[in-house]
Amino acid sequence: MTTDSDRRTQFAAEPAKKSSMSTARIGLILPEVLGTYGDSGNAHVLCKRLQWRGHDAEVVPVLLGEPVPNSLDIYLLGGGEDGAQALATEHLRKRIGLGKAVENGAIVLAICAGLQVLGTRFRGSDGVDHEGLGLLDVVTEPGEPGTPRAVSELVAEGGAILGGEALTGFENHQGRTKLGEGSIPLGRVVSGTGNGDGTEGAVTGHVVGTYLHGPALARNPALADLLLTWLLGHELEPLDMPEVEQLRAERFAAAKRRRA
Amino acid sequence: MTGKVQPMTARSPLRTRASVAAGRVTAWLSRKSGLGSGGMIGGRVTLKLDPQALRRLGRERTVLLVTGTNGKTTTSLMLARSVEALAEVAHNSEGANMPDGVLSALARRPSAPYAVLEVDETYVPWVAEQVDPAVLVLLNLSRDQLDRVGEVRSLERDLRAAIAKMENTHVVANCDDVLVTSAASAAANPVWVGTVRRWTDDSTSCPRCGGPIVQEGRQWRSDCGLVRPEPAWQLEGNEVRTPDGSSVALDLRLPGDANRSNAAMALAAANCVGVSPDTATGRLTSITDIGGRYRTVRRGEHAVRLMLAKNPAGWAETLHVLEKDAPVVVAVNAHEADGRDMSWLWDVRFEELRGRKVIAAGERCADLAVRLRYAEVDYTMQADPVAAIDAVRPGGVDLVANYTAFRDLLGRLPNDN
Numbered sequence: 001m002t003t004d005s006d007r008r009t010q011f012a013a014e015p016a017k018k019s020s021m022s023t024a025r026i027g028l029i030l031p032e033v034l035g036t037y038g039d040s041g042n043a044h045v046l047c048k049r050l051q052w053r054g055h056d057a058e059v060v061p062v063l064l065g066e067p068v069p070n071s072l073d074i075y076l077l078g079g080g081e082d083g084a085q086a087l088a089t090e091h092l093r094k095r096i097g098l099g100k101a102v103e104n105g106a107i108v109l110a111i112c113a114g115l116q117v118l119g120t121r122f123r124g125s126d127g128v129d130h131e132g133l134g135l136l137d138v139v140t141e142p143g144e145p146g147t148p149r150a151v152s153e154l155v156a157e158g159g160a161i162l163g164g165e166a167l168t169g170f171e172n173h174q175g176r177t178k179l180g181e182g183s184i185p186l187g188r189v190v191s192g193t194g195n196g197d198g199t200e201g202a203v204t205g206h207v208v209g210t211y212l213h214g215p216a217l218a219r220n221p222a223l224a225d226l227l228l229t230w231l232l233g234h235e236l237e238p239l240d241m242p243e244v245e246q247l248r249a250e251r252f253a254a255a256k257r258r259r260a
Numbered sequence: 261m262t263g264k265v266q267p268m269t270a271r272s273p274l275r276t277r278a279s280v281a282a283g284r285v286t287a288w289l290s291r292k293s294g295l296g297s298g299g300m301i302g303g304r305v306t307l308k309l310d311p312q313a314l315r316r317l318g319r320e321r322t323v324l325l326v327t328g329t330n331g332k333t334t335t336s337l338m339l340a341r342s343v344e345a346l347a348e349v350a351h352n353s354e355g356a357n358m359p360d361g362v363l364s365a366l367a368r369r370p371s372a373p374y375a376v377l378e379v380d381e382t383y384v385p386w387v388a389e390q391v392d393p394a395v396l397v398l399l400n401l402s403r404d405q406l407d408r409v410g411e412v413r414s415l416e417r418d419l420r421a422a423i424a425k426m427e428n429t430h431v432v433a434n435c436d437d438v439l440v441t442s443a444a445s446a447a448a449n450p451v452w453v454g455t456v457r458r459w460t461d462d463s464t465s466c467p468r469c470g471g472p473i474v475q476e477g478r479q480w481r482s483d484c485g486l487v488r489p490e491p492a493w494q495l496e497g498n499e500v501r502t503p504d505g506s507s508v509a510l511d512l513r514l515p516g517d518a519n520r521s522n523a524a525m526a527l528a529a530a531n532c533v534g535v536s537p538d539t540a541t542g543r544l545t546s547i548t549d550i551g552g553r554y555r556t557v558r559r560g561e562h563a564v565r566l567m568l569a570k571n572p573a574g575w576a577e578t579l580h581v582l583e584k585d586a587p588v589v590v591a592v593n594a595h596e597a598d599g600r601d602m603s604w605l606w607d608v609r610f611e612e613l614r615g616r617k618v619i620a621a622g623e624r625c626a627d628l629a630v631r632l633r634y635a636e637v638d639y640t641m642q643a644d645p646v647a648a649i650d651a652v653r654p655g656g657v658d659l660v661a662n663y664t665a666f667r668d669l670l671g672r673l674p675n676d677n
Contacts, residue, residue: 041631
């Protein structure tokens, strides 16, 4: 039965190369359930931004039913719907690898459902409360009855850790997230919904959650390089990518037109 | 299951007739004013004036519905051509697959005893309740337009609930699609069809229990007991094995495994209303393009082959039918009909375009350019797809566009071969 390797190659953007001690290992966590829309793109972006700067990097998919290794450098959790989110939470709570890795300084980026899973508690649209992993100090609820689903482009002014660099992406979620004292927002919403109270995302140490879904790192190189700066322990020269600058300019202009 | 049909005037209440007439006027205005092809707005007016219109217009016909994420237009055209062997068929051939488009198709052919209707997957429960279909064809379900359609798993649950209520319907379903199998299993006697599928990222965890789906060759299974059913019809290369064990050869003018799979589904569905596989395959050979798709048009010194791909599953198939070495123009927009969210570009394996000449085009070419850059594909950017064609070396060009980009382009290219 070749199942596992088949399932694995399906999610690895590049065939996994033989890894050495210095190879950065980027974990794509439960892509079958937390990978609703383009989420593997973030792993791909980090991998390429390391490789283009001369570092070895590989994407390591961690699938349902498998142990979660505590030895990866970066953990990526994507978006998913309610049922999948509960399943992912149960899986990750039973397997302590992610919590151990964070204790040891691993970097985590969690998108949308992933953000909610990493909080202390979340309530699905079915009204059931789930205990989260507690890696971020956030609580998520569906909002008052009649709260519309947040489906739009999201623009946020980045916080100090992003050097004020603006964030752009697409959001699609029902949950409204409140931050406790243990987390700071990733940014402040300029247009869109974000957490629902004017803030966007949450950061505790090297754990980052955001509602910028799908391949947020493709549109936000500053966020990608923030994670890589944490990984490498030094500042990085920016990469020259005019198409990324053009895309960002277009999205900011489009959001501005909608606000006007 | 023969359609007993009377002319519409004899049985339709005055209100439906008046509403249809109002709808036709609006459709005519829409076409004349150049605002649309008329299929949608005409139906919308009719439905507003008479909410029961669809029920009345669908009653006493033999209705065959076709739904799924990809291949609806192609399969319903194949099915309509096949069923035309029996009698006149009402058919929404323009791909107008929302309730108003479905209604317009019925209103245009009030006395056709058969109707083959492609229906947007989100509207299937409602449309089926109105028209009580004889056949429902379930092609495939995969991620598409999450901002509009919602998540594919909740869509599967809605379809499953709707199918459980369809007592008089033959459900013809693709058993290589896990989500389709889950939904169609709610039917009393589904007709299973084995196909060829490349996109499986939405079939990795079980829609029933959430556990992993284990694949072994063609077979797949989940721990909870959901397994690939044994298909009555099976696509094998260029042939379709039928329930009696014999095989019919497909002789399609359309390329690729996706179209062969669509044909297998159409044969099984046509058979449900009494069209033999031999008769049906004979009628499929006349289909050379689907609303402009797969058509090759001349533009200057270029022979441009037009293709539509609007989501990761569609792209997975399209990447396999591209001409080797031909330059590729990819045009993407993000209007409401396309989905406003471009994240799907990251679920397409554009890496397979490495080594080709690629031009990123369309209103959202910058999104595509970023994706291509990370895929390490050598590309240039030219927002206008027609200018993009002109910019490549003379000869063959493959042009792949998503929904509105394709529609806009069709109007700007010559309408001949």
